[in-house]
Amino acid sequence: MVQAFLLKETSFLDKFSFPVPYAAGKMQKSLRILYLGDIVGKPARKFLGERLPHIREVNNIDLVIANGENATSGAGINLKSIRELKAARVDIITLGDHVLDRDFCTEADEVQDLGKVCMPCNLESKINCPKFVTCEIGGIKVGVCIVLGRQFMKLQASCPFKKFDEMFAKYGNSVDIFTVEIHAEVTSEKIACGWYADGKASLIVGSHTHVQTADDCILPHGTAYITDLGMCGAHRSVIGRDISSVLESFINGTRCKLAIAEEDLRLNGCIVDFDPTTKHPKKISRFVHLA
Numbered sequence: 001m002v003q004a005f006l007l008k009e010t011s012f013l014d015k016f017s018f019p020v021p022y023a024a025g026k027m028q029k030s031l032r033i034l035y036l037g038d039i040v041g042k043p044a045r046k047f048l049g050e051r052l053p054h055i056r057e058v059n060n061i062d063l064v065i066a067n068g069e070n071a072t073s074g075a076g077i078n079l080k081s082i083r084e085l086k087a088a089r090v091d092i093i094t095l096g097d098h099v100l101d102r103d104f105c106t107e108a109d110e111v112q113d114l115g116k117v118c119m120p121c122n123l124e125s126k127i128n129c130p131k132f133v134t135c136e137i138g139g140i141k142v143g144v145c146i147v148l149g150r151q152f153m154k155l156q157a158s159c160p161f162k163k164f165d166e167m168f169a170k171y172g173n174s175v176d177i178f179t180v181e182i183h184a185e186v187t188s189e190k191i192a193c194g195w196y197a198d199g200k201a202s203l204i205v206g207s208h209t210h211v212q213t214a215d216d217c218i219l220p221h222g223t224a225y226i227t228d229l230g231m232c233g234a235h236r237s238v239i240g241r242d243i244s245s246v247l248e249s250f251i252n253g254t255r256c257k258l259a260i261a262e263e264d265l266r267l268n269g270c271i272v273d274f275d276p277t278t279k280h281p282k283k284i285s286r287f288v289h290l291a
C-alpha cells in the first residue's frame with residue numbers, strides 16, 4: 001500500500017535536524033540513500049541541477065547526501081552554491097578539507113541554508129555550522145557526520161577514530177541510521193576506519209580523492225562501506241581540473257590557477273538500501289551517472 005509519510009523535526013542541540021519528503025508513491029520496502037562524491041565547480045552544480053530531480057524520481061531515492069567541499073570554483077562552498085544544491089534536491093551537504101578556503105560564514109544571513117551543511121566534526125573552526133545533521137524519513141532517523149583523515153592532509157584535525165567514538169557515544173542512540181563520511185587522502189586510513197566502525201556505524205563512505213573505488217560491500221558486522229565515492233564533475237580532467245593546467249603545474253613545478261574542467265560530466269556516488277524494520281543496510285551499489 002502506498003503510504004504518505006508525515007515528517008517531523010527532531011530536537012536541536014549542537015546538531016541540525018530537518019524533514020525530508022519520502023519518495024513519492026513508493027512502497028516502503030527499503031529506505032534508499034544516494035550519497036554523492038565531491039561536487040567540483042559550476043559545471044557539476046549545473047549538471048546536478050539538471051539531472052538529480054529525475055534521478056531521485058526514477059530510482060526512488062529518499063535522501064540525497066553530497067559532498068560540497070569543491071562546489072564553488074573547486075575550493076569550498078558559498079551560500080549561492082548551497083542554495084543551488086538545495087534547489088537541485090540535495091538534502092544534506094558535507095564538507096571537507098577545503099572548508100576553510102572560503103569564509104562562507106560571513107555571508108550566513110540565512111542560517112537555515114547552513115543547517116543543511118555538515119562540518120567535519122574533528123576540525124576546530126569558527127564556522128557556525130553543525131557537525132551532526134539528522135533528518136527523519138517515514139519515522140526513520142538518519143544522522144550524518146564527517147571526519148577528516150590525518151595522513152597527508154594539510155589541516156590539523158584531531159584523531160578521526162577517537163572522534164568517531166565520541167560522536168557515536170553522543171548521538172548513536174538518537175538515530176536509527178548513523179552515517180559517517182571519512183574524508184581522507186590515504187586509502188588505508190579510510191579502510192581502517194571502515195574496520196574500526198563496522199557494526200557501529202550503519203554506513204561509512206570515503207571521499208576526497210575523487211576517484212571511485214570498486215570495493216562497495218557490507219562489512220562482516222553489517223556496516224555498508226566504500227573507500228571512495230568518486231566525484232561529481234568533469235571526468236576528462238585531473239580530478240576535476242583542466243588537464244593542461246595540471247600538467248603545467250606538475251612538470252614546471254609552478255603554482256598556477258587550475259581551471260575547472262567541463263567535459264565528460266558524470267555523477268559518482270553510491271546507493272544504499274536500508275531495511276525499514278531493522279534499519280540495517282541491505283545493499284550498497286556504486287552509482288555512476290553519465291551525461
Ligand SMILES: [Fe+2]
Pocket residue numbers: 069096097098183207208
Ligand atoms: Fe578534500
Ligand SMILES: [Fe+2]
Pocket residue numbers: 038069070096208209210
Ligand atoms: Fe574534494
